[in-house]
Amino acid sequence: MNKCIFCQQIKSEQILSETEHFMVIFDINPVQTGHLLIVSKKHYMDIREMSDEVLFDLVKLEKNLVSKIYDIFEVDGVTIAQNNGSIMDIGTHCHVHVIPRYKNDGFWDNQKVVHHENDILKLKENLLKI
C-alpha cells in the first residue's frame, strides 16, 4: 500500500493551482512567508523518472510561480530547490520548493552540511559529455 502523503493526503482545498502534471500547495513548514511546493500528480521519486514533456510542464510552472511572487511580494529573488531519491522526507514524493528570498534573509547562512570527499575531477570530466 502506498503511504505517500502527497498521493494520499492532499485535499482539493489545499491546491492553489495546478497544471496537467503538477499541483501547487503551501509548504506546511514554510521557511519564508509564501513558501510554495510544486508536487507532481504522479508518484515520481526522482527527476530522472520524468519525461521531457513532464519536465517542460514543471519548468513552465516554476517560471509562472516566480513571476507571480515577483508581482505580489517585494522580493529580491526566488530560490527553487528540488530533492531526489531517498534524501526526501519519508512518505513524500518528488516536489519542488519555491521560496521567496530577500538579500538579508540568511537563507544559506543556516545550512549546516556534513561535507563528503567527492571526486570533483571525475564530475568535471563527465559534465563535458552531457
Ligand SMILES: [Zn+2]
Ligand atoms: Zn506519492
